[in-house]
Amino acid sequence: MSGKKKLITLLQVSLLACPLFFTSPLFAMTDTPSVQVGFSPEGSASALVLDTINSAENSIRMMAYSFTDPDVMYALARAKKRGVDVRIVVDYRGNTNRASREAMKYINLLKIPLRTVDVFPIHHDKVIIVDGNTVETGSYNFSRAAARKNSENVVVIKNMPDVAAQYLEHWQDRWDRGTNWQPVN
Incomplete structure (x- = not known):
C-alpha cells in the first residue's frame, strides 16, 4: 500500500x-446547568415538582410550609421505595389541620424522617433539594390548592451543585432546629 x-x-x-x-x-x-419554570393552576408547576422528586437517585431534602398534596406524598413514597434517602422538615403551625396530619401520618408510616419547626413565626420555605445538585423552589406550597386553584410559581435549578449546597446548608439548619414528628393517637 x-x-x-x-x-x-x-x-x-x-x-x-x-x-x-x-x-x-x-x-x-458534565451535565449543563439549566433553569425551568412552571406555574399553577395551569399545571406546569405541579409537573415540575413531581418531575424533580421522580428524578432523585440518592437523596431528597424537603422544606415545606403546607404539606397536604397526595401526589407529592405518593411521589415521595415511590422515591423512598427505590432507595432514595428522603427527609422532610415542615412548619409546625401550618400543618395542624386534619389534611396535614393525615399526610404526615402517611409519611411517618413509610419511616420517612419528618420534623416540624416552631422556632419561627412561620417556617415558609418551599424547597426540594435532590441529589445535592438540583433545587426546586418558589411560592408553590405542597398542597392541592397550590396545584389546582392558587396562582403559584416553581423554579427548578438543575446541575448547579454550588446553589444546591447553599440550600442544603439552610435545610440542615432548619432540620437541626426541628423536632421529630410523631402522630398523636
Whole structure:
C-alpha cells in the first residue's frame, strides 16, 4: 500500500473512532446547568415538582410550609421505595389541620424522617433539594390548592451543585432546629 493510501486509511479509521473516544465515560461532559419554570393552576408547576422528586437517585431534602398534596406524598413514597434517602422538615403551625396530619401520618408510616419547626413565626420555605445538585423552589406550597386553584410559581435549578449546597446548608439548619414528628393517637 502506498504512503498516500495508508494516510487516507489512517484518517478514515481516526474519523470513525472519534465519536467512540469522545463519548466514552472518561471524556463525558458534565451535565449543563439549566433553569425551568412552571406555574399553577395551569399545571406546569405541579409537573415540575413531581418531575424533580421522580428524578432523585440518592437523596431528597424537603422544606415545606403546607404539606397536604397526595401526589407529592405518593411521589415521595415511590422515591423512598427505590432507595432514595428522603427527609422532610415542615412548619409546625401550618400543618395542624386534619389534611396535614393525615399526610404526615402517611409519611411517618413509610419511616420517612419528618420534623416540624416552631422556632419561627412561620417556617415558609418551599424547597426540594435532590441529589445535592438540583433545587426546586418558589411560592408553590405542597398542597392541592397550590396545584389546582392558587396562582403559584416553581423554579427548578438543575446541575448547579454550588446553589444546591447553599440550600442544603439552610435545610440542615432548619432540620437541626426541628423536632421529630410523631402522630398523636
